[in-house]
Amino acid sequence: MATTATAPEAMAKVAEPPRVVSPWNPANAVTASRYLTLPLLWWAVDHGYHQYATMFIIICGLLDKLDGLVAKVFHCRSAFGELFDAITDGLCYGFGLILVAAYGWAPVVPVVFVVGMGLVNTGLRFVYIKRAGRAVNFKSYAMERIVGYTGYLIGFATGGMEVRFFYWAFVPVMLVIVLHDAKRMLVDVIPGAAGVTAAGAAEAEGPR
Amino acid sequence: MNLVADQTFRILLSVITGGVAGAWAIHDLVFIARLRGADRRDPLVADQRFGYAMGIVIGMIGVVGTLRFNGVL
Numbered sequence: 001m002a003t004t005a006t007a008p009e010a011m012a013k014v015a016e017p018p019r020v021v022s023p024w025n026p027a028n029a030v031t032a033s034r035y036l037t038l039p040l041l042w043w044a045v046d047h048g049y050h051q052y053a054t055m056f057i058i059i060c061g062l063l064d065k066l067d068g069l070v071a072k073v074f075h076c077r078s079a080f081g082e083l084f085d086a087i088t089d090g091l092c093y094g095f096g097l098i099l100v101a102a103y104g105w106a107p108v109v110p111v112v113f114v115v116g117m118g119l120v121n122t123g124l125r126f127v128y129i130k131r132a133g134r135a136v137n138f139k140s141y142a143m144e145r146i147v148g149y150t151g152y153l154i155g156f157a158t159g160g161m162e163v164r165f166f167y168w169a170f171v172p173v174m175l176v177i178v179l180h181d182a183k184r185m186l187v188d189v190i191p192g193a194a195g196v197t198a199a200g201a202a203e204a205e206g207p208r
Numbered sequence: 209m210n211l212v213a214d215q216t217f218r219i220l221l222s223v224i225t226g227g228v229a230g231a232w233a234i235h236d237l238v239f240i241a242r243l244r245g246a247d248r249r250d251p252l253v254a255d256q257r258f259g260y261a262m263g264i265v266i267g268m269i270g271v272v273g274t275l276r277f278n279g280v281l
Contacts, residue, residue, distance in 0.1 A: 141259020
């Protein structure tokens with residue numbers, strides 16, 4: 001039988017303060033543990049151990065998937081956690097790409113482009129945070145997918161798998177996504193920003 | 209120093225790349241099809257549509273790369 005909340009119950013629900021999540025939580029611990037794979041990756045690349053290097057970058061990628069699951073299970077999702085995850089993606093994958101390019105396992109020009117675009121995107125995220133007026137992670141479905149591809153790029157280099165093809169194919173895709181997201185971060189109305197409702201944001205967005 | 213035989217490593221790379229890329233492309237194809245009737249003016253829908261389209265492109269690149277790696281293309 002369905003129950004209806006009484007007026008005091010409903011008021012108590014409205015008055016309930018937002019749940020505060022400590023930054024010292026299991027999900028962020030999993031995210032932080034990804035940094036432990038970086039010296040191991042460096043060691044493997046330095047010694048020419050292709051299979052070990054591939055394994056360490058796969059572990060780094062799997063931990064990226066695991067932190068979201070841990071956050072869900074332990075109910076410790078937070079804006080900081082999402083931001084920390086995005087920063088960790090950038091640092092881990094940026095380090096991995098520079099490493100494989102430095103050791104001649106990947107072509108330098110696309111790596112420079114990818115790292116450069118990554119830095120531009122990070123800068124745009126800070127502009128977005130400034131526009132929003134709070135610590136918020138810019139969400140982009142396309143960027144989530146290109147980040148997955150970036151993790152794979154390091155694996156292609158360590159595994160010697162069609163390296164030139166995958167690196168050069170990545171460049172136009174990333175360019176399109178960064179340009180698309182730049183417009184959203186710099187020009188479009190931010191949903192939920194002070195005085196802007198989602199409906200208002202959709203209205204301001206206009207037909208596409 | 210190797211973990212597995214070279215041929216096994218090659219197969220693993222093909223499965224991890226081609227398998228995931230193929231599944232990814234199909235997943236995003238299904239999700240973009242589900243958005244056909246959605247409001248295009250909604251920023252979230254527009255972002256999803258673009259993201260899924262890019263997911264399909266990336267998935268196709270993964271499949272083509274795997275086929276090239278195995279000498280099919």
